[in-house]
Amino acid sequence: MTTGRLILRVLVTLTLLFKGSRSDNPCVDLDPNGCKANPHLCQDPLLAEVTCPVTCRTGCSINPTSASISTTTTPTPIHPTSEVVGGHLTGQIPVGSNLIIFNDSDAWNHGRITGIRMLCGQYLLAMAIQYNGVWAQRHGFWAGNCATNQTWTPIHFFEEDEWIQHAELTGSWFTSSVTFTTNKRRLETCGIPEAVKFREGGRLEFVSGKFGCFFDRLQLHWSSYVSL
Known part of the structure; x- marks a missing residue:
């Protein structure tokens, strides 16, 4: 010593x-x-x-x-949620729907987002996010007969000095598409864009929402939030 x-x-x-x-x-x-x-x-x-x-x-x-x-x-949270703001809510919840609710705020306590992978088709079908090297539970697409022509994106891993800086989302009844852009690169669009569009940014911390076959509700949670 x-x-x-x-x-x-x-x-x-x-x-x-x-x-x-x-x-x-x-x-x-x-x-x-x-x-x-x-x-x-x-x-x-x-x-x-x-x-x-x-x-x-x-x-x-x-x-x-x-x-x-x-x-x-x-446990003392590593990240204070009071510093995080939820973005636009995309999608609408059908009356009497039996959907799965998810919120990655607990997984976020592992640390920052270090990887992401999405399942794409006519809509954004599923999303898997890694927090500090630990994959959270996959969200979306819970039944094999929900949609056809689905394709997984590559797993995008982020460097230590890289984060999702802003997102473009489209959709009315469902979250039709999402395009993430980091502070270093733009990821491919997942899903087919619709006319209703939202752009928001900051530093993506975690996601929440509800899903059945698709994302009936999706919300991105940001620190340093801005509506673009």
């Missing part, structure tokens, strides 16, 4: 002794900006758990101060 690392560990220990058990909220970085600016701290188990539990994703595994304290805790 280097002298600098040893000194830092001693300072962290002394800080905790003065602050007590940190029972007010153990799932908080002591210095959020400092933790983000120094990711190497996560390589030290003590610093990762005590100093930067959120940034280092340790699960906030601070030992409870008493055996009587419940070990059941509510």
Whole structure:
């Protein structure tokens, strides 16, 4: 262990002794900006758990101060949803419909979108999104007889400095088509565009909606949202 690392560990220990058990909220970085600016701290188990539990994703595994304290805790979201805005709602919900509801906000807590693949036909038929290397459950196209002439797009993986920057969506009763553009490239259009069109952007974080054979309702959720 280097002298600098040893000194830092001693300072962290002394800080905790003065602050007590940190029972007010153990799932908080002591210095959020400092933790983000120094990711190497996560390589030290003590610093990762005590100093930067959120940034280092340790699960906030601070030992409870008493055996009587419940070990059941509510996970602290990595991303605050208050900073995210839902875009246009495409599609309409039929009366009395029995549709599958989905929302990727939980999957988004794995991290940013790192990959996407879509099933295309007359409409946007299905969508699979990867969050920080983990694929969320596929949405759409739940029955094999829903449509014909369907084709999967290639799996588009995004680099660390790449994200979906804006989208063009069309559709009235269903989400007919979607075209995603990252800050580096434009992906192919999935589905057949209709006259009703929406353009929106920012940084795509996750998706939600309802589907049967098609997407009866689709909404994209953005940080730094703009309607284009």
